[in-house]
Amino acid sequence: MAASPSTIAAPELYSHPARRASLGEGLWVSRLLPSRQQRMVGAWCFADHFGPSPVPPGKKAMDVAPHPHTGLQTVTWLLDGELLHNDSLGSRSIIRPGELNLMTAGHGISHAEETPPEHSNNLHGLQLWLALPDNQRNCEPSFQHHRELPQLDEDGSRLQVFIGSLGELYSPAQVFSPVVAAEISLQAGAGTRLPLNADWEYALIIVEGELQVTGTQQSLGTEALHYLAPGAQQLDLVSDTAARAILIGGAPFTEAIVMWWNFVGRSAEDITQARADWQAGTRFGTVTAYRGERLPAPELSGRPRASR
Numbered sequence: 001m002a003a004s005p006s007t008i009a010a011p012e013l014y015s016h017p018a019r020r021a022s023l024g025e026g027l028w029v030s031r032l033l034p035s036r037q038q039r040m041v042g043a044w045c046f047a048d049h050f051g052p053s054p055v056p057p058g059k060k061a062m063d064v065a066p067h068p069h070t071g072l073q074t075v076t077w078l079l080d081g082e083l084l085h086n087d088s089l090g091s092r093s094i095i096r097p098g099e100l101n102l103m104t105a106g107h108g109i110s111h112a113e114e115t116p117p118e119h120s121n122n123l124h125g126l127q128l129w130l131a132l133p134d135n136q137r138n139c140e141p142s143f144q145h146h147r148e149l150p151q152l153d154e155d156g157s158r159l160q161v162f163i164g165s166l167g168e169l170y171s172p173a174q175v176f177s178p179v180v181a182a183e184i185s186l187q188a189g190a191g192t193r194l195p196l197n198a199d200w201e202y203a204l205i206i207v208e209g210e211l212q213v214t215g216t217q218q219s220l221g222t223e224a225l226h227y228l229a230p231g232a233q234q235l236d237l238v239s240d241t242a243a244r245a246i247l248i249g250g251a252p253f254t255e256a257i258v259m260w261w262n263f264v265g266r267s268a269e270d271i272t273q274a275r276a277d278w279q280a281g282t283r284f285g286t287v288t289a290y291r292g293e294r295l296p297a298p299e300l301s302g303r304p305r306a307s308r
Ligand code: MN
Pocket: 067, 069, 074, 111, 262
């Protein structure tokens, strides 16, 4: 239940530890979503935090060969370094910090993500997925790169909204459900107040330093998903040290999804079909710009089940 304006309570907070996951080639990431405790946050169904990692000259920090997606949008957001995206539509994009790569898989697309030949010797960022609602999940695939995103600088805090809107800041990125994603940067000793929608759920992913939520005794750190239950109308953050965090949120997703490997569907049959189509070389196109083999689908062991 939403608090009335006169009784603004501290948000209900639950911290779920990240787990280490491998993207192959020695690249380890912190997987924040899904977890056993938290399957989704709004339409957000997947969140990986990678780095900060040094990238030696001539080396690739990331080299994920062509692989398919269906039923979701991928959101790539960097805090440091750069990544090269190539997809089966022929889109080619180098993304840098403060820019957004948004790929709408719809019915089917494939892409590769790798460190470009020219790089700044660091990689730090996130990859997030949004489940597409049922009426959009078989839409035409598309890719958007956004270089101009709204930003607000105030008293040692910086807010940059890359998905949805927060306060007066609106991202131009095309999404299909009520969601938000924003980066919050605080200088040492600074604070900020974020307006929340009391009907939405949110999560904070700390990517640098530590943050405190006013009204709680908790210090929030990296390597965890800090879940905020619906009901709060605002979030007051302060930090003693320089800190950065990503806020994701949205209206609770009411459809039960089935998620397996890189696919989001509604049934085990959706997943089995997507896997068969990738293995057969149909539906997901070809990433012609990538030099190397595409990723084979893992074996399906057991029947993929709905996650909520
Ligand atoms: Mn991908």
